[in-house]
Amino acid sequence: MKNMHHSEIILYLLVLFHVGLGVLLSFINPDYFAQHYVIEDGILAWLGFDALLLAGIVSFYRLRLWRKRPLTFSVGVLLTALVFTFGAGEEISYGQRLFNFASPAFFKEHNKQGEFNIHNLRFKKADQSKKEFSVNKVVFGLGLSIFLAVYLIASPFLYRHSRRAKELADRWGIPIPEPFHALFFLILFGLTAIVDSPRKGEIMEFGGAWIAFLLVLYPQNEDIFTSSPEV
Numbered sequence: 001m002k003n004m005h006h007s008e009i010i011l012y013l014l015v016l017f018h019v020g021l022g023v024l025l026s027f028i029n030p031d032y033f034a035q036h037y038v039i040e041d042g043i044l045a046w047l048g049f050d051a052l053l054l055a056g057i058v059s060f061y062r063l064r065l066w067r068k069r070p071l072t073f074s075v076g077v078l079l080t081a082l083v084f085t086f087g088a089g090e091e092i093s094y095g096q097r098l099f100n101f102a103s104p105a106f107f108k109e110h111n112k113q114g115e116f117n118i119h120n121l122r123f124k125k126a127d128q129s130k131k132e133f134s135v136n137k138v139v140f141g142l143g144l145s146i147f148l149a150v151y152l153i154a155s156p157f158l159y160r161h162s163r164r165a166k167e168l169a170d171r172w173g174i175p176i177p178e179p180f181h182a183l184f185f186l187i188l189f190g191l192t193a194i195v196d197s198p199r200k201g202e203i204m205e206f207g208g209a210w211i212a213f214l215l216v217l218y219p220q221n222e223d224i225f226t227s228s229p230e231v
Helices: 006-028 030-037 043-067 071-091 093-099 105-110 135-161 163-171 179-193 201-217
Strands: 122-124 132-134
Touching: 006 030, 006 043, 006 179, 006 201, 043 071, 043 201, 071 093, 071 201, 132 135, 135 163, 135 179, 179 201
Parallel strands: none
Antiparallel strands: 122 132
């Protein structure tokens, strides 16, 4: 495991400060926590947006290596950049509140907040039961959680112990997490779990966004994103 950068340590401490403050507020001042700290367009939402946007910018910047890397590397890096740009846009509903544009009819009908984003979409099931299919719960909740668990735990092990896995990750420009990324995620999950509020997921989203940014910026295979010879 490589040594952590000083800037990385500082950012982790700042993230822990905001998460810890949120946990504390949820106990000593639940109203302020729910109505100010974790509201839409609140400080955590915008800081989470910043992290996702920065991860996208870093990934786009790495495309400068396209001449020195295989085509697959550029494809992988571009997909990473687009995923984080998409996430940043979703976080602020693509600037809807900022620019005050109206939601299309489809989103007014199917988005639980009537906003212009995908993660809050919900659909009635074909059997017309009261249950609904929630994109946020199924895709961005359960699906993303399973993906992160496999990615954070399995990929570092495979990268270190499988030559084939290492070659694939490096050739496709996939950032591989360090063990402490998974550890920090578990700490974040534990702190969020003790919050007794229906909006505690905002803390998890904020912390998760910054872990993702730090993972992209300082991955285990950091050397492949430098100007070294072709991988």
